[in-house]
Amino acid sequence: MVKKSVLQIKVGREIKSNWKQYLSVVFIACLAVTLFTGILANYRNFEHQLAEIYQSSHMCDAIIMTQTYDEQIENILQKESITYEKRIYFPFSYENHPVYVIVHPDASNMNLPYSVEKQNNPRQGVFVDESFLTRNQLKIGDVFEVALPMGLTIHLQITGTMLHPESLEHTSYTPSLLYMNQSSLVDAIRAQYSFISQERIETYLSSYVNQYLLKGSNISSVLNNIKDQLSDDNQLVYALETKDLPSNQAIESDVTQAKQLIYIFPVIFYLVAILIILTSISQLIQREQKNIGILKALGYSQYQILSHYTSIFLVLGGMGSLLGMIFGPLIIPYVMGMKYQMLYQLPQIEYPFFRIEYLISVVVLLVIIVITSVLTCHSSITKVPAISLRGENAVHFKQGLLSKMTWIKRMPLNMVMAFRNMRRKWSRTWMVIIGVLGCSSLLVCGFGIEDTIYYGLDLELETYIPYDVTVSYVDNASYQSQILSIEGVQFVDEYAKHSVNIEKDHIIHSNLYILPEESSVFQVAYDDSSCLISSKVAEEIGCKEEDIIRFWYNNQVYEVVVTKIVDFCISQGIFISHHYFRNLPFLPTGAWIQTTDASYDEVVSNQIAQMDGVLSAVSIATTREKVNHTIGSIQVMTLTIKIFAILLAVVVLYNLALLNFKERTKDIATLKVLGFSRMEIGSSFMIEIIFLTCIGALIGLFFGQPLLIAVMSINENPLLSYIYHIQPQSYIWTICLTCGVSFIINLIFAILTHRVQMVESLKSVE
Amino acid sequence: MPFIELKEITKVYGQKEIQIVALQQVSFALEKNELVVILGASGAGKSTLLNILGGMDYATSGSYKMNGKDITQLNEKKLAQFRRRQIGFVFQFYNLMPNLTALENVRLSIEHLKDVEDPKHTLEMVGLGHRMHNFPSHLSGGEQQRVSIARAIVKKPDLLLCDEPTGALDSQTGKHILRLLKSISETGKQCVVIVTHNASIAEVANRVIRFSDGKLVSNQINLHPKDIEEIEW
Ligand SMILES: Nc1ncnc2c1ncn2[C@@H]1O[C@H](COP(=O)(O)OP(=O)(O)OP(=O)(O)O)[C@@H](O)[C@H]1O
Ligand SMILES: [Mg+2]
Numbered sequence: 001m002v003k004k005s006v007l008q009i010k011v012g013r014e015i016k017s018n019w020k021q022y023l024s025v026v027f028i029a030c031l032a033v034t035l036f037t038g039i040l041a042n043y044r045n046f047e048h049q050l051a052e053i054y055q056s057s058h059m060c061d062a063i064i065m066t067q068t069y070d071e072q073i074e075n076i077l078q079k080e081s082i083t084y085e086k087r088i089y090f091p092f093s094y095e096n097h098p099v100y101v102i103v104h105p106d107a108s109n110m111n112l113p114y115s116v117e118k119q120n121n122p123r124q125g126v127f128v129d130e131s132f133l134t135r136n137q138l139k140i141g142d143v144f145e146v147a148l149p150m151g152l153t154i155h156l157q158i159t160g161t162m163l164h165p166e167s168l169e170h171t172s173y174t175p176s177l178l179y180m181n182q183s184s185l186v187d188a189i190r191a192q193y194s195f196i197s198q199e200r201i202e203t204y205l206s207s208y209v210n211q212y213l214l215k216g217s218n219i220s221s222v223l224n225n226i227k228d229q230l231s232d233d234n235q236l237v238y239a240l241e242t243k244d245l246p247s248n249q250a251i252e253s254d255v256t257q258a259k260q261l262i263y264i265f266p267v268i269f270y271l272v273a274i275l276i277i278l279t280s281i282s283q284l285i286q287r288e289q290k291n292i293g294i295l296k297a298l299g300y301s302q303y304q305i306l307s308h309y310t311s312i313f314l315v316l317g318g319m320g321s322l323l324g325m326i327f328g329p330l331i332i333p334y335v336m337g338m339k340y341q342m343l344y345q346l347p348q349i350e351y352p353f354f355r356i357e358y359l360i361s362v363v364v365l366l367v368i369i370v371i372t373s374v375l376t377c378h379s380s381i382t383k384v385p386a387i388s389l390r391g392e393n394a395v396h397f398k399q400g401l402l403s404k405m406t407w408i409k410r411m412p413l414n415m416v417m418a419f420r421n422m423r424r425k426w427s428r429t430w431m432v433i434i435g436v437l438g439c440s441s442l443l444v445c446g447f448g449i450e451d452t453i454y455y456g457l458d459l460e461l462e463t464y465i466p467y468d469v470t471v472s473y474v475d476n477a478s479y480q481s482q483i484l485s486i487e488g489v490q491f492v493d494e495y496a497k498h499s500v501n502i503e504k505d506h507i508i509h510s511n512l513y514i515l516p517e518e519s520s521v522f523q524v525a526y527d528d529s530s531c532l533i534s535s536k537v538a539e540e541i542g543c544k545e546e547d548i549i550r551f552w553y554n555n556q557v558y559e560v561v562v563t564k565i566v567d568f569c570i571s572q573g574i575f576i577s578h579h580y581f582r583n584l585p586f587l588p589t590g591a592w593i594q595t596t597d598a599s600y601d602e603v604v605s606n607q608i609a610q611m612d613g614v615l616s617a618v619s620i621a622t623t624r625e626k627v628n629h630t631i632g633s634i635q636v637m638t639l640t641i642k643i644f645a646i647l648l649a650v651v652v653l654y655n656l657a658l659l660n661f662k663e664r665t666k667d668i669a670t671l672k673v674l675g676f677s678r679m680e681i682g683s684s685f686m687i688e689i690i691f692l693t694c695i696g697a698l699i700g701l702f703f704g705q706p707l708l709i710a711v712m713s714i715n716e717n718p719l720l721s722y723i724y725h726i727q728p729q730s731y732i733w734t735i736c737l738t739c740g741v742s743f744i745i746n747l748i749f750a751i752l753t754h755r756v757q758m759v760e761s762l763k764s765v766e
Numbered sequence: 767m768p769f770i771e772l773k774e775i776t777k778v779y780g781q782k783e784i785q786i787v788a789l790q791q792v793s794f795a796l797e798k799n800e801l802v803v804i805l806g807a808s809g810a811g812k813s814t815l816l817n818i819l820g821g822m823d824y825a826t827s828g829s830y831k832m833n834g835k836d837i838t839q840l841n842e843k844k845l846a847q848f849r850r851r852q853i854g855f856v857f858q859f860y861n862l863m864p865n866l867t868a869l870e871n872v873r874l875s876i877e878h879l880k881d882v883e884d885p886k887h888t889l890e891m892v893g894l895g896h897r898m899h900n901f902p903s904h905l906s907g908g909e910q911q912r913v914s915i916a917r918a919i920v921k922k923p924d925l926l927l928c929d930e931p932t933g934a935l936d937s938q939t940g941k942h943i944l945r946l947l948k949s950i951s952e953t954g955k956q957c958v959v960i961v962t963h964n965a966s967i968a969e970v971a972n973r974v975i976r977f978s979d980g981k982l983v984s985n986q987i988n989l990h991p992k993d994i995e996e997i998e999w
Binding site (some may be wrong): 373412415416417420421424666667669670671672673674675676678758759 | 815820822823843846847848849851852853855861863864866870873874875877907
């Protein structure tokens with residue numbers, strides 16, 4: 001065995017005897033690496049899952065959808081140099097929940113289902129999503145009834161469950177998807193109607209083709225090409241690149257969010273880690289002044305001494321970051337993954353426990369540690385031994401400046417001591433301010449995320465559209481009088497919702513809500529000639545109130561004045577009175593209903609759901625429940641943010657208090673000898689911490705909102721738009737929590753002053 | 767009733783196996799307006815005695831009374847008040863606050879106290895009028911020792927305890943400080959106790975107490991103390 005050098009032994013002893021003080025170095029290194037590797041792992045895993053599903057399903061590049069079969073589209077497609085596939089797409093309602101059916105060609109090679117049961121051939125059979133089975137208490141092999149748009153009713157046997165790239169969102173919020181190949185459908189029809197020949201069914205089905213999947217390079221110009229060539233009487237609903245589909249946008253924005261999180265949170269922690277290491281090193285060096293002098297007198301080189309002190313922190317930082325490298329990928333993806341699990345259906349795959357990127361993040365931290373310690377130690381170590389040997393006192397105060405500040409002299413002495421300490425130990429002061437600032441801004445952000453979501457929801461569901469039951473229709477006919485005749489129904493507002501393109505500075509795809517001329521549920525005032533617009537859409541197209549916007553509806557371009565931008569959270573798009581389209585018939589697609597009393601909500605929604613022509617009817621309580629379910633996953637995330645924030649504050653405040661305490665044990669003893677009471681001694685230490693906590697916490701409050709917006713804006717999804725709002729109590733909570741942490745740590749150390757032994761501490765100059 | 771009365775004070779350091787008896791059955795009495803010198807070899811227990819007199823440490827057994835009040839019975843809080851009001855302590859190793867200036871170090875000991883000396887004046891008395899605004903790190907060892915003395919005498923303590931107050935001083939400054947301490951004891955309200963290795967200082971004292979191995983070996987009253995100018999340093 002190689003014999004350890006004396007200096008190596010000294011590293012071990014130093015850490016052993018001062019482990020309490022070094023705890024914060026290990027801890028912050030661990031926190032920083034945990035967060036970084038954890039968030040990175042989360043992103044990589046999520047990306048991995050998506051890549052898995054997209055690749056194995058051969059996702060197409062664009063989708064074209066038509067109202068009914070449109071021959072000219074097919075003619076154009078044949079001329080373009082791309083591969084394409086035709087399929088049939090139609091909605092139906094099963095047990096009061098909408099289901100989209102897709103019928104694909106037998107030899108399909110695009111958008112195949114990701115079969116959960118590995119033995120199944122995804123091109124063959126009838127696939128549904130897992131939640132369709134659980135909701136309807138069905139299992140694989142069961143037979144259920146489907147009403148085809150051709151007026152036929154058939155029985156289908158479920159072959160297996162799937163995940164599908166076009167419907168990754170959980171179907172509790174979106175319609176279910178039913179996926180089958182054409183011959184399965186033909187067989188099912190023939191089983192019921194054996195007198196129809198197979199050829200007849202096939203030609204019949206081909207006239208129902210209404211979707212085209214496109215694959216090829218330069219897809220956006222191809223799409224534009226197609227749109228240009230279409231005649232005016234075309235049946236086009238949309239022609240979109242896959243990445244622009246609403247369902248894909250949601251998940252893509254979550255991917256971007258996961259990626260950007262890598263940079264937002266860990267930066268704060270790395271910064272604080274640097275500061276904590278900086279302060280610990282300078283404290284150590286100061287304490288070791290004499291020893292440095294002795295080492296030099298003994299003939300050690302500067303390099304040897306430097307590497308001796310640096311190695312202490314390398315060991316500590318290394319321990320912490322290795323722990324972080326284990327905790328991070330274990331904990332964070334699990335916590336953040338809850339959100340994805342609740343929002344999306346994703347394949348379960350094994351993740352690597354170790355990735356080379358984790359090691360890089362550890363190395364980066366260690367390099368930072370080396371640089372910080374070299375920079376901090378350098379000036380102390382290059383001093384001549386005689387000066388080092390004079391000890392700690394040699395480095396202290398600059399004379400001139402402080403004695404000129406007469407205002408300082410008028411303060412009570414314990415304040416004077418606190419302020420001088422802050423000035424002298426600037427790196428420590430910054431560490432605490434930045435740490436506490438980080439803590440309070442993270443807390444505000446954590447609270448703000450919930451505030452924002454609930455605020456937007458409450459605004460819409462209680463103030464703007466306070467419906468009790470919401471209904472969507474299958475066919476565009478009015479059911480107003482029928483619904484009104486149900487007991488407990490007070491008001492019915494029927495509306496039509498259409499997908500349209502809206503343009504001002506930019507053009508986007510959103511919704512057009514056509515409102516009844518007289519509304520009783522919808523509470524925002526509107527007139528006959530202008531429109532309301534949701535704030536998210538307004539921002540996206542770049543319009544202000546009084547601007548004129550354009551939209552395409554029913555093969556016509558409309559220009560309309562925006563009267564009001566409304567903070568809608570769920571309903572996105574423009575809202576116009578039917579009076580504006582008075583030449584066209586009013587064909588409602590849904591209705592908002594108010595009941596006379598909340599106790600009727602469930603009964604009414606159940607009754608309406610039974611009606612023919614109704615796709616679904618959902619009470620406000622159910623909607624709320626679904627939303628809470630989604631938010632529940634976000635709460636796990638905000639809770640994590642809050643816990644990390646508080647840990648951050650604990651680390652920096654503990655570090656400050658401990659450093660102060662260690663450095664000033666002798667001062668404490670002297671004050672005790674001079675007869676100061678425990679309160680007085682405690683307060684002279686508290687002043688510094690409390691003062692810095694307050695400054696950090698207050699500045700942090702101002703950073704809270706920008707941080708909230710940064711976190712939430714990359715989390716934008718089409719389900720909800722955020723009305724940024726932070727409740728005053730969130731600020732109060734933040735201040736209370738931060739100051740509470742500070743107070744508790746202070747209290748502990750104030751109690752510790754009691755333990756300082758006067759006689760022992762004052763005996764020597766050490 | 768004597769001003770200070772010690773009865774059979776014993777101080778034992780350590781527990782069980784390794785016990786060090788620093789003081790053994792020490793009894794004596796002191797009056798106000800006395801200048802007391804305590805002599806003894808290194809490790810004889812002088813600092814230990816001073817710590818007990820100053821209320822910084824508890825005796826293992828025995829009683830210590832000041833003005834008839836039993837100090838050994840005081841609790842932590844009362845003891846702190848006792849130190850603040852009645853005791854002035856000059857440490858063997860100065861113990862100045864590094865982040866307070868000389869003047870502020872002196873002011874530190876009289877915060878919340880009435881009937882005290884002017885801190886600036888006190889510093890001038892110990893010959894540091896010109897270095898009041900310096901931090902301890904910019905003062906020499908002897909200067910730091912004098913700040914420490916100023917800090918102890920500024921509050922006009924009933925009992926002034928000095929552990930080697932002239933250890934770091936040259937004969938000239940040492941005598942100056944000694945004269946100062948002597949004059950304090952002559953006001954008639956204060957008692958000054960000086961611990962030293964320097965036997966010549968004993969010649970100016972009213973009372974000389976000798977220690978050896980934690981035991982009091984002699985307690986003499988010096989009826990004719992020498993004048994400070996006459997002693998050899
Ligand atoms: N905390 C302690 N634990 C154990 N022994 C102690 C402790 N403090 C002092 N002693 C011992 O008690 C004895 C008396 O110590 P004290 O400090 O009173 O000596 P002193 O007379 O002041 O010596 P010096 O002139 O060197 O200052 C010494 O033998 C010392 O080793
Ligand atoms: Mg001593």
